[in-house]
Amino acid sequence: MKPVIIAAFFAEILSVSAQTLASFPYTLCTSTGCAVQNTYITPVMPNGSLSNVTTSGNSLTMGSNRLYLVNAAKTAYEPIYLKNRKLTFTIDVSQVPCGMNAAMYFTAMSLNSEIGYGYCDGQTTCNEFDVTEANIGGQQVTAHPCPLASQSNTQGTCSSWGCGVNDMSSSSIGPKYTSGIDLTKPYVVTTTFETNDGTDTGTLSSVVQTFTQGSTVVNIGTITESTCTALPTAQYGGGFSAMSAGLDEGMVFILSLWGTANSGDMNWLDGGSSTTKCSTLSGQTQVATFSAFTLAPISGTQTTATTATTTTITTPSTTTTTTTTTTTTTTAKTTSTTTKPSSSTSTSTTTAKTTTTTGSSCAIKWGQCGGIGWTGATCCTLSTCTVGNPYYSQCL
16 A cells, blocks of 8 residues: 555544554464454554554554554553564555654563553663664664563663664665665565574574565575674673563564654664665655564464466576475466675565456555455456465555
8 A cells, every 4th residue: 555644544543541542453373374363553652643643454554653552452562472473564665764764663561561651672671673674775674682580671781782684785675676675665574583493482593584575575684693692792682592581571563653854863774865775765755654464473384365366477597596386376486596795784586577467347556456355356457466464465
């Protein structure tokens, strides 16, 4: 969905005591299948507002704000357990200029805090994992470990710098890029939280992230304990051992958009407004769109969405490793070509030629075109039906 505020997309805003809530579901998968969780978002209290937030189904567009995920009963924050899981969602930062930060992250806020209150992060007092901090000029995935005594009550110093991967120098990601991820369009972020023994109770061992747009896949990189030990001692924060303990507690899901356009406030993220990526666009509306969040086991039996009207054929030019995957309607041969990373970035790109069935009954660009339980159009007009997760495919 384009990051444009349209009146038809305004969600019903519910007032429950002092709470301000709007419906924002996500999909939770287990080894036996997937189910939509009828959760809500709420702003920071006591003076928070949803006046610059719009939702439609599992899609949310926001201006400058910070939002927390609340459980279906509207009684507490929704606890999210990330170990041995794969998190996928779609993000659109085309309207987020350099100097601003569209973030999707988790912190070890107390799950018992009053809704809208209790914030903490890795800058001060609790474990934080930034799945993405992004704008048109750069993206970053970062762990901010804290030596834990208990949730939101730390001993020692948190890693305010964090250990992660930044892709601002990547030649595979940028606005209007024709070979790679084009940041003027939505893309899918996939992050896996791997453990040492492949179980939910194991110790966090690595975090791997990729971006997908249509048939193009870019490997952003991998964070491990060695990424954290490379930091100065004062910034170590306990490394992956501390982060793993934080994840065991259950994390709070947060979306935010903050900063000042083209101010230089996010030079660490995007390199500054004078860079080519930052100066490509102008007049952005300073909103970010997030959609189709799905949390699933890394391995095991999972339900797979189908796209009956889309055929994907990959024609590789260089082959280093090859795998073949097949669904009931789509067969794709994927070739990964690794490029030399810039700075701390590790990227690889997969490309494919796509043929799309179109027609008057097809969904328009940005519309939904498939997913479990979807009964609407399954083809796209002048765009490609792309699987975001088992419950949501979108015309991109």
